[in-house]
């Protein structure tokens with residue numbers, strides 16, 4: 280049976296703004312308070328989805344969330360009408376209003392961890408929504424994420440959904456941003472690679488000194504159990520705490536994998552040789568030939584990687600078996616990174632082509648091409664069981680761009696977030712979106 284890697288991209292929501300909310304994420308910190316352009320952000324994301332669809336890849340779309348999250352503000356003690364809740368929060372606790380307005384659900388690599396049916400004990404695709412509990416503005420995403428994923432992958436014969444892990448730091452889970460799967464074919468059993476930043480219960484593992492390590496070993500282990508993965512099909516590795524302290528807040532800022540290939544920076548991991556050997560031997564047991572491409576620090580520094588998002592690229596398999604890298608424009612702007620990419624693609628190795636995308640609006644909050652997509656490996660039968668409303672087609676692209684043009688502002692600054700009209704605009708837009716994507720009622724304002 281045929282199988283595919285389907286990329287579901289997060290559609291940027293109407294409140295996209297630069298709130299400076301993510302300590303440890305250099306771009307989010309340095310662009311704090313700049314005014315944003317939500318319309319441009321959404322159109323840049325849609326342009327990437329369209330381009331991948333036109334290249335022949337399976338492409339889907341994941342809906343944004345209701346923001347400002349008035350219910351979250353009510354839980355924090357603000358009361359009255361929705362407009363009063365927003366006005367009071369703006370007056371008394373602006374940082375909480377900013378957090379409740381974040382469009383951060385666009386970075387759907389953090390929405391969930393997904394294990395394909397070929398890897399799981401019950402032969403279903405398993406999805407665990409990420410609790411994202413390291414940052415308050417992201418910790419409020421998972422209830423709606425679960426409803427949206429439930430509406431996209433509704434068929435229980437093929438899809439099993441797990442609620443987010445307990446929302447405490449010991450089980451900090453950032454979803455697929457720290458998870459990679461290696462395999463020969465997408466429909467065959469593979470090796471799932473879980474990268475953690477620290478251990479919550481075992482102090483033998485070193486932790487970063489400056490910035491938080493968002494993913495714990497214990498969270499990854501819980502996901503492995505929930506998904507029913509075989510021990511032989513799992514490899515754990517620790518992220519180098521020093522790179523977390525340099526701004527590598529997720530592993531997908533310093534490594535990306537696809538098929539049998541891991542593309543990574545020399546400084547990305549601890550115990551790298553042991554980790555590579557384990558990946559090699561476990562993939563060999565399922566008939567695969569693990570290959571790695573290490574980018575030396577002499578060619579690209581960690582700082583270059585953080586600024587350019589070289590590794591936050593999408594590594595895609597082409598029909599002839601070679602690979603293509605989708606990178607953000609910032610890679611072209613960095614001389615060393617661009618020189619490295621030129622030499623990589625001309626060296627006769629597996630990665631033959633680089634395509635550059637302008638994702639500046641998202642990049643300024645630390646979200647590159649890989650952050651914007653959730654990968655779901657599906658066989659033909661499973662793909663047919665996905666809600667067809669969320670699979671990208673030329674007409675859907677047309678409807679979504681028209682929808683963005685109609686509803687989105689082209690400028691948003693912090694003072695605009697206090698405008699109760701923004702909530703109404705967002706709800707009107709999302710109500711229409713659920714019809715376009717055939718999701719049914721998934722938002723708090725639609726179900727309460």
Ligand code: SUG
Pocket residue numbers: 296297298299300301304307308381383386388389417456528529531532644645646647649650651
């Ligand atoms: O969680 N930025 C996101 C970026 C997530 C990137 N995702 C992956 N690497 N997979 C984060 O730090 C910034 C929001 C703000 O500051 O307004 C933010 O949430």
